[in-house]
Amino acid sequence: MNIIETKALTKRFGDLIAVNALDLKVKKGEVFGLLGPNGAGKTTIISMLSTILTPSSGSALVSGKDVKNERNSVRKNIGIVFQDPSLDEELTGYENMDFHGRLYGMEKEQRVERIIELLELVDLIDKKDVPVKNYSGGMKRRLEIARGLLHKPKVLFLDEPTLGLDPQTRRYLWEYIQNMNKKDDVTIMLTTHYMEEADELCDRIAIIDHGKIVALDSPKNLKKKNKAETLEDVFIELTGRGIREENADSKESWKQKARSWRRG
Amino acid sequence: MAVYTIWLREMLRFIRDKSRILGTLGMPLFFLVFIGTGLNSAFQGIDLPGGTNYIAFMAPGIVGMVLLFGSVFSGLTVVIDKQFGFMKEILVAPVSRSSIVLGKALGGATTALLQAMILLSFIFIFGVIPFSLNALLLALPLMFLISLGFVNIGVLFASKLDDPHGFQIVMNFFIMPIFFLSGAFFPLDKLPVWLKTLSLLDPLTYGVDGLRYILLGSSASFFGADGIWIDFAVLTGFAAITLLLGAHAFDRMQ
Ligand SMILES: Nc1ncnc2c1ncn2[C@@H]1O[C@H](COP(=O)(O)OP(=O)(O)OP(=O)(O)O)[C@@H](O)[C@H]1O
Ligand SMILES: [Mg+2]
Numbered sequence: 268m269n270i271i272e273t274k275a276l277t278k279r280f281g282d283l284i285a286v287n288a289l290d291l292k293v294k295k296g297e298v299f300g301l302l303g304p305n306g307a308g309k310t311t312i313i314s315m316l317s318t319i320l321t322p323s324s325g326s327a328l329v330s331g332k333d334v335k336n337e338r339n340s341v342r343k344n345i346g347i348v349f350q351d352p353s354l355d356e357e358l359t360g361y362e363n364m365d366f367h368g369r370l371y372g373m374e375k376e377q378r379v380e381r382i383i384e385l386l387e388l389v390d391l392i393d394k395k396d397v398p399v400k401n402y403s404g405g406m407k408r409r410l411e412i413a414r415g416l417l418h419k420p421k422v423l424f425l426d427e428p429t430l431g432l433d434p435q436t437r438r439y440l441w442e443y444i445q446n447m448n449k450k451d452d453v454t455i456m457l458t459t460h461y462m463e464e465a466d467e468l469c470d471r472i473a474i475i476d477h478g479k480i481v482a483l484d485s486p487k488n489l490k491k492k493n494k495a496e497t498l499e500d501v502f503i504e505l506t507g508r509g510i511r512e513e514n515a516d517s518k519e520s521w522k523q524k525a526r527s528w529r530r531g
Numbered sequence: 532m533a534v535y536t537i538w539l540r541e542m543l544r545f546i547r548d549k550s551r552i553l554g555t556l557g558m559p560l561f562f563l564v565f566i567g568t569g570l571n572s573a574f575q576g577i578d579l580p581g582g583t584n585y586i587a588f589m590a591p592g593i594v595g596m597v598l599l600f601g602s603v604f605s606g607l608t609v610v611i612d613k614q615f616g617f618m619k620e621i622l623v624a625p626v627s628r629s630s631i632v633l634g635k636a637l638g639g640a641t642t643a644l645l646q647a648m649i650l651l652s653f654i655f656i657f658g659v660i661p662f663s664l665n666a667l668l669l670a671l672p673l674m675f676l677i678s679l680g681f682v683n684i685g686v687l688f689a690s691k692l693d694d695p696h697g698f699q700i701v702m703n704f705f706i707m708p709i710f711f712l713s714g715a716f717f718p719l720d721k722l723p724v725w726l727k728t729l730s731l732l733d734p735l736t737y738g739v740d741g742l743r744y745i746l747l748g749s750s751a752s753f754f755g756a757d758g759i760w761i762d763f764a765v766l767t768g769f770a771a772i773t774l775l776l777g778a779h780a781f782d783r784m785q
Contacts, residue, residue: 317623342625353616357544369536370624398547414620 270295270422270454271316275325278311278478285311287478288325293456298448300465301458302502303475304511309458310350312475313424316456317347330421346420348412348428350458356400360391360410363399364417371418385413388443390436405432412440416447423447425457429464437461441468462499472498476506533626537634538641541605545642555601555646560653563593567659570716580718581743581751588751590654591742592715594647595677595735599713601646602678603706605639606685606777610692632686632778639682640675647674662746670745676766677738683773690780713739719753737765 271293278286286308293299301309314320316329318338326333332340354363361382368378386392389409399407412428425444429437445468447453459465465472466486474482474489482489482505486498495501545551567586574585581588612618621631651667654660662670688701712726713735719727730736741762744752752758 319619319623339625339627342623345623347623349616349619351616351619353620355540355544355612355617355620356615357547358540362540362543366536366540367620367624369539370533370621370626372532372625 268295269293269328270297270331271299271327271329271456273316273325273327276312276315276322276327277324278308278315278320279323285478286315289478289480291473291480291483293454295454296448296452297470298445298455298457298468300469300472301456301475302460302462302465302472302498303458304506306511307475307506308478309475310426311478313347313426313456313458317345317424318342344421345424346415346418346422347424348415348426350426350430352407352411354399354407354411354414357398359396359398360386360402361395363410364414367414367417373418381417385416389413389440405436408432409436409440416444419447419451420453422454422456425455427458427460429459429461437464462497462502466498474502474505481505533624533630534634534637537621537631538638541635541638541642544608545638545645552646552649555597555604556649559593559597559600559650562596563590563650563654563659567593580720580753581747583747583751587660587747588718588743589716590659591746592713592739594650594654594674594742595713595715595739596710597647597650598643598674598677598738599681599706599710599735601643602639602681603685603688603701605642606635606682606687607689607692607695607698607701608639609635609686609689609781610695610697613689614694628782629778632683632774632781635686636679636682636774636777639685640678643678643682644671644674647678660746666745670742673738673741673745673763673766676763676770677735679770680734680766680773683770683777686777687773687780690777690784709733709735712736714753715739734765734769737762737769741766 269292271291273289273291276286276289276291277284289312301312303309311320315322316327316334318334318341322335326335328334329341330344332344334341355366358366364382364386365378368382373381383392386395389412391406391410391413394402394406399410402410408428408431415423415425415428429440432440441464444455448455457468469486471483471485472489473480482501484492489501490496490498493501493504495504563586567589570589571585577585579585579588609618612621651670655662684705688697688705712730712733714730719730719736722730740753741759744759744762749756749758754761
């Protein structure tokens with residue numbers, strides 16, 4: 268069963284086509300990775316699937332519900348850790364979690380229990396009554412991850428969740444998330460720029476460039492097909508060596524297009 | 532539940548932010564004490580509606596000012612939520628857009644009301660207007676309607692703005708004219724027609740008039756003995772229409 272299914276999903280920002288007629292199927296229970304250079308369109312894809320952005324054209328079903336016409340049903344089934352900060356800095360860590368639990372209609376007893384469990388997981392239990400504005404960058408990130416996991420969604424979107432975290436914390440969190448994936452059958456769609464992380468975690472990976480899929484397979488097959496040692500080699504091979512500027516000017520994007528044509 | 536959750540957050544942020552409470556009360560108090568006393572002595576012997584002195588005439592206008600400023604800025608905090616990214620957390624949650632706006636409006640109205648109560652206690656303690664408990668109880672729903680409407684307008688503006696730079700424009704071209712036209716400083720009856728017309732289009736006029744009616748007596752109302760009903764009717768309509776407009780604008784925001 269496909270828990271995420273998109274048909275010609277497209278998002279335009281003015282002249283820029285951030286996501287270009289994307290067809291994608293993610294199976295229930297999968298850990299699915301979206302990889303791609305800066306500005307490839309990963310966050311835009313996740314934003315459309317999570318109803319934050321309305322698609323310009325095309326359609327997408329998440330957990331059987333249409334992201335355009337059944338937004339509220341989609342929202343009930345998903346959880347998300349955003350790439351950019353999204354905490355209320357005036358509130359404490361606990362209050363941020365509590366707000367989230369209440370919005371998702373969690374009963375008091377279960378809410379308190381889960382909040383404590385997750386704050387312990389991300390090692391913030393001692394800081395739970397401190398306003399978030401006094402947290403370090405890594406602490407804020409950990410709180411956002413804990414919050415995204417709070418209500419046990421069917422589909423969990425993780426947009427560069429471990430950015431800026433130390434290796435110990437990253438390992439630890441991924442173990443918990445993998446466990447959630449196995450035990451509670453949570454489907455996970457994640458983006459990351461840590462290639463080893465993606466290699467180790469993902470059942471399948473889509474490599475995205477200029478809003479289109481350039482490759483889609485298991486990490487093992489991707490490496491085999493491209494005769495590469497590591498996923499990083501595959502990534503560089505498929506997306507080129509040039510540095511991506513977000514909002515690249517038209518000349519630059521022409522150069523990039525020319526490059527991708529040459530690669531054929 | 533969702534409405535309550537959003538309301539609760541507004542309360543937590545309000546209690547936490549001592550400077551906001553002081554900041555919004557400072558200016559109105561200066562208006563009341565300095566301008567009020569100044570004009571009070573200048574206008575000695577001039578006939579004001581309700582036969583009061585000038586400072587008592589102006590005090591309900593200053594209460595209206597606190598409600599106006601406090602409410603519009605509460606609505607505008609939606610912009611700050613957008614900037615800090617917290618809005619995404621709210622928008623992706625399985626709650627209807629109207630309950631978000633309603634929670635925001637009720638939260639903003641409650642905080643504005645608390646600020647107005649602080650000002651009213653000054654007005655009472657310093658004997659500017661010795662109003663009764665009954666008058667206070669009647670003033671509460673009226674003040675609530677005033678704030679509700681103006682929080683919604685704040686939300687309406689905030690849905691269109693992307694960063695707090697726009698606050699200054701809202702301040703200069705909306706809040707200030709609304710305040711000055713409301714009849715907070717002068718009675719409406721002797722105004723030239725153009726100014727009177729503008730004043731009658733200003734929803735805050737009905738708020739200030741209602742407060743005068745309640746705190747100073749029916750003779751202080753521009754609309755006469757039945758004035759309070761007119762004021763309540765206009766303000767109810769104002770709160771309802773702006774709630775719809777605010778919810779609509781919020782819904783279309785991305
Ligand atoms: N709100 C917006 N308005 C205009 N352009 C946008 C907007 N959001 C994204 N874009 C553009 O769309 C393209 C895709 O952006 P997106 O954020 O999806 O990339 P990404 O793959 O997530 O990149 P990164 O790895 O840097 O997070 C970029 O060129 C970006 O500049
Ligand atoms: Mg991104």
